[in-house]
Amino acid sequence: MPEPPSIEIRGLTKRYGRTTAVDGLDLEVARGETLALLGPNGAGKTTTVECCEGFRRPDAGTVRVLGLDPHRDGARLRPRVGLMLQEGGVYPMARPAEVLRLFASYYAQPLDPEALLERVGLDDARRTRFRDLSGGQKQRLSLALALIGRPEVVFLDEPTAGLDPAARRLTWEHVRELQGQGVSVVLTTHLLDEAEQLADRVAIVDRGRLVAEGTPDELTTGEWGELEFSARAGLDVAVLGTAIEAAVSELRPGRYVVHAPNSPRLVAALASWLADHDVALGHLQAGRVSLEEVFLRLTEEERP
Numbered sequence: 001m002p003e004p005p006s007i008e009i010r011g012l013t014k015r016y017g018r019t020t021a022v023d024g025l026d027l028e029v030a031r032g033e034t035l036a037l038l039g040p041n042g043a044g045k046t047t048t049v050e051c052c053e054g055f056r057r058p059d060a061g062t063v064r065v066l067g068l069d070p071h072r073d074g075a076r077l078r079p080r081v082g083l084m085l086q087e088g089g090v091y092p093m094a095r096p097a098e099v100l101r102l103f104a105s106y107y108a109q110p111l112d113p114e115a116l117l118e119r120v121g122l123d124d125a126r127r128t129r130f131r132d133l134s135g136g137q138k139q140r141l142s143l144a145l146a147l148i149g150r151p152e153v154v155f156l157d158e159p160t161a162g163l164d165p166a167a168r169r170l171t172w173e174h175v176r177e178l179q180g181q182g183v184s185v186v187l188t189t190h191l192l193d194e195a196e197q198l199a200d201r202v203a204i205v206d207r208g209r210l211v212a213e214g215t216p217d218e219l220t221t222g223e224w225g226e227l228e229f230s231a232r233a234g235l236d237v238a239v240l241g242t243a244i245e246a247a248v249s250e251l252r253p254g255r256y257v258v259h260a261p262n263s264p265r266l267v268a269a270l271a272s273w274l275a276d277h278d279v280a281l282g283h284l285q286a287g288r289v290s291l292e293e294v295f296l297r298l299t300e301e302e303r304p
């Protein structure tokens with residue numbers, strides 16, 4: 001029999017007054033899978049994750065984490081789940097080493113707090129009060145708190161927001177390690193390269209509803225078998241379109257999509273037009289678009 005999913009969300013609805021933050025969401029995360037939850041600001045990602053963490057009670061629908069109801073069975077679930085929250089939730093005067101030791105005491109088989117402090121790069125700040133830590137150091141501590149109890153499921157809410165590139169890489173390594181250990185990970189992020197790098201599967205939500213779901217590969221190929229290229233901003237897309245016999249649009253300054261199936265002839269026609277007009281090609285992607293393009297198209301379609 002296949003293993004039941006680590007997380008099962010059915011028809012989840014959550015309202016705050018007149019705002020429907022999550023609107024009938026269905027989502028599953030398999031054992032050992034990493035799901036990236038993407039969506040514009042206010043799409044309902046944090047609310048969804050908070051319902052999975054037991055911090056919020058759904059107005060309708062069900063949420064199961066490791067087969068348990070996070071709200072009702074919180075006490076049984078907590079030792080098996082790791083949380084990295086957007087706002088640390090740590091007493092301002094506490095020091096990283098103390099906090100980590102305290103959290104370790106909640107779990108049956110915690111990691112070694114000292115070793116973990118070193119691994120997340122907090123060795124030098126181990127005795128600094130939480131309120132005096134830099135934003136990135138707070139993030140690192142928050143990650144350590146999510147990992148200390150050897151969880152089976154981990155929720156990471158924007159784990160690399162505000163981190164420098166090296167710290168971001170370090171966080172990615174931690175996530176890869178969790179993946180290697182068969183831990184299920186739910187990651188919310190606004191960094192689409194992060195989702196592409198880490199996620200087995202991506203779910204894009206907008207206004208509380210699921211608008212797309214699949215592996216990064218499925219989402220970026222599939223129906224979007226087009227050409228995407230970058231060049232200087234402001235090319236005359238009408239003239240270019242006529243020359244290559246395909247509609248062209250400039251999605252953002254300097255970023256273009258040719259709305260026609262990728263073919264050798266199309267690539268040749270595009271290259272030849274660019275050469276004739278002395279336009280340097282930045283990058284060219286054929287047969288797929290970036291996750292960023294998919295995201296923007298799906299979530300901006302109905303924006304005013």
Ligand SMILES: Nc1ncnc2c1ncn2[C@@H]1O[C@H](COP(=O)(O)OP(=O)(O)OP(=O)(O)O)[C@@H](O)[C@H]1O
Pocket residue numbers: 016017019020021039040041042043044045046047048
């Ligand atoms: N406690 C609350 N009271 C009232 N409205 C809330 C509350 N929490 C969230 N909301 C609203 O619910 C909607 C979804 O918010 P949520 O934080 O889940 O979005 P998000 O996708 O995580 O956004 P972001 O990317 O900005 O973090 C937003 O319109 C938000 O203003």
